[in-house]
Amino acid sequence: MAVAALGLSSCADKRGGTVPYDVPNFGAPDAPIVLKTDESYHIGPGDQLAIVVFRVPEMSGDVTVDMTGNLTMPLIGQVSAVGKTADQLQTELAALLGSKYLQNPEVRVAVKTANNQRVTIDGSVKQAGIYPIAGPTTLIQAIALARGTDTDANPRRVIVFRVIGGQRQAASFDLTDIRRGGAPDPAIFGNDVIVVDGNKARQNFRDALTAVPILSIFRPF
CATH class of the missing domain: 3.10.560.10 (Outer membrane lipoprotein wza domain like)
Structure with missing residues (x-):
């Protein structure tokens, strides 16, 4: 050497x-x-997320985080996702939906495809x-x-x-x-x-x- x-x-x-x-x-x-994500994985640009809002199918589906680190959802609009875990993001989405639009919303977020x-x-x-x-x-x-x-x-x-x-x-x-x-x-x-x-x-x-x-x-x- x-x-x-x-x-x-x-x-x-x-x-x-x-x-x-x-x-x-x-x-x-x-x-x-394929990246196996866990609870410690932090969302990045280009990641595809599966978002489920229970009892509200029109707000559920796959969403891709754009290259600025944001995603867009009905009613609440643009939300910053980059750097957050799936648990952190689902807690934030539930709070945003519950503040104006839904009563006690249940939200689940999973990383479907990691970039x-x-x-x-x-x-x-x-x-x-x-x-x-x-x-x-x-x-x-x-x-x-x-x-x-x-x-x-x-x-x-x-x-x-x-x-x-x-x-x-x-x-x-x-x-x-x-x-x-x-x-x-x-x-x-x-x-x-x-x-x-x-x-x-x-x-x-x-x-x-x-x-x-x-x-x-x-x-x-």
Whole structure:
């Protein structure tokens, strides 16, 4: 692993490391695994909810949380759902309905389909985190979700981790070349993990890469 450590300590604004560039077969990932939700799951944009208002069938049905985190119901209109559990949301909906429209309403909320289209962006970006994506997304667009690269970033070394064929793989990309039009802007998929190199990010690379044998990078690991 000493070789990996040396590769990760390369100077800023340079290519390097053991993860290959210009990978011709870095294809689409495996189909997302259906997320099994429980009482601790927090609702996110794109989630489909099954809402039942007992004895009021016209207010019951499936509702999709929009990308701003809201859902819309008859009578009460727009309600913020993002970040809440199903129990919290059903309590809020019952209170809203009971305040004006129904007497002692009974409401049940269940997460019918959890949105898996999220990417993790870490390293030398201005706002690391987990972000939802909707529809086709490229690497440049994904980095923009994290407010762009940080001042200490090395844009010539960005690693994307992806599960292909049931095994985790990785490939490096050069944002400088992509921005200049010298390299294609690769597609990014739900569950990808993107790490941007930089002084603050070097430990992230070590944590991601030193957990596996050096020869297994961009081979199944």
